[in-house]
Amino acid sequence: MSREEMVTILEEIALLLELKDENPFKIKAYRSGAETVRSFPDDIVALATANQLTGIKGIGEALRDKLHEMATTGKLAFHENLRAEFPAGLFELFELQGLGAKKIKILHRDLGLCSVADLKQACLENRIAGTPGFGAKTQNNLLEAIAHRESHAGIFRLGNVAHVVEDMLDQLRNHPDTLRVAVCGSYRRAKETVHDIDLLVATSQPTEITSFFTTLPGIQKILAHGETKASVILDNGLQCDLRAVSNAQFPFALQYFSGSKEHNVALRQLSLRKGWSLNEYDFTRVNDDAAPLPVVHDEKDIYEALGLSFIEPELRENMGEIEAAQHGKLPRLIDISNLRGTFHNHTTASDGKNSLEEMAAAAQELGLQYLGIADHSKSSFQANGLHEDRLLQQCANIRALNESLDGFRLLAGSEVDILKDGTLDFSDDILAQLDYCVASVHNAFTLSEDDMTRRIIRAMENEHVTMLGHLTGRLLLKREAYSVNIAKIIDCAAETRTVIELNCNPMRLDMDWRWWHRARDKGVLCSINPDAHKTEQLQFLHFGVRLARKGWLRREDVINTLSLEKITEWLKLPKEKR
């Protein structure tokens, strides 16, 4: 049994125990046990098999024995018995906003509901309102939550599919009949969520490639399998299409399947003006008066032939990129190699999984020159936020640790909560002792747009607030952004010289890419921050850079491209001089 399967079982036990109204601390123990297994630095499956899981914090006698049973027998009797008590479809009810174990238990026990489909039916038949604990409003909210879930069916976050996409690309690239390979579609354009994955291979043996593709591991179902095209559903439900084309067709197919549709429509119109018809295979002359056809070896040649400089895939949304390319006004986009450091990262002091030292080492390994530590503040109780004394102690620890580091620095910051009225969770004299500060909203999400905007603006007006964390609080495919007037926030950021964060956590990617172009034009600076809660999550920077590119950002628009020396100077400047 793999580590992932162990984690899944422990988490499922936690849900089942919740349904049974078990001791909350027992439930918490299974959750934290799952997390311990997930992030255990050594081969935990081997240790569990040998029954050597002793002295690990969070794994006591009971979990040790259960992990041993899983590792050696491939299953867990305790889990199977528990599971047999409830219908399988009950679990999906946990995905609905506003439903927890208590209410699900009532729905199941008193109304006999076993799935989201059952619940929807019951809501429509007005059978929920009137049940003790449920009213008309709840029934309505549930219907909305169900609609929300349905609208997200079959959509995936960019960050959640990156791994499997890169894996498939590698496998296809290594096939002897492959000449060129690329991923197209919204993934290539760095949309924050994607519906499906479009892969493209240049080959002279298309049938070999499509057959090979359908035998790759991790495929749940083959939807179609022809000579030049195959379509599959992966184990995670993601649809993945492959097209095999000739080497000559490859640039056209790459351009066509990368989209967006709107961008391609505009491009084809340009093409027609030159007397050429453009499709996924080639250019053709529409009549004898048309100019001779251009020679095309790669995608860049297509754009050049149409009088355009090369348009990076991230920009292809027909949002001004074609006009800019006509006039040579495209921005030189930021690249991951431009990053020198990053802000907004957590440690074990609040809800992170790694220590200061471990985070510093991981950042150095990535080639960064500095890493900002911004643990939660005291009001974020659920995240074990720091009180003043712990914050100042951490500050001292960071400065001491820096003494032993060469060519690398930790920066002492805080992710300070913006309280309901826009004041901050720490007083100015505490904040003044930090190198920088990220201010974020973590509670009272339901304020009106005006109140929320005023609240955030008040925080930005504070001299010590270097940047604004995850502006809208959205969790992609899970929770809508709270209401806030983004245009006003951007204006205020420009005025107060407050940086806005591009939070790279794949769940967030907030502020949204659609706003960055405008913010940049007003002189607002960006900080690309992973919001890392463990060392591996520093890799989120890759997603952040792709979304920054999508927002037309250049190196000079992003403060964490500054060298350690420059950023140190910059942080010392009063805000109005930044």
Add this chain to the structure above:
DNA sequence: CTTTCTCTAAAGTGCACTGTGGCCAGTGC
């Protein structure tokens, strides 16, 4: 279920918000 200021038993995350039902319970951060 785990940890510990323990040795057998107790403690272990607090608060805001929403909706329901009559002032509290469930959910989410």
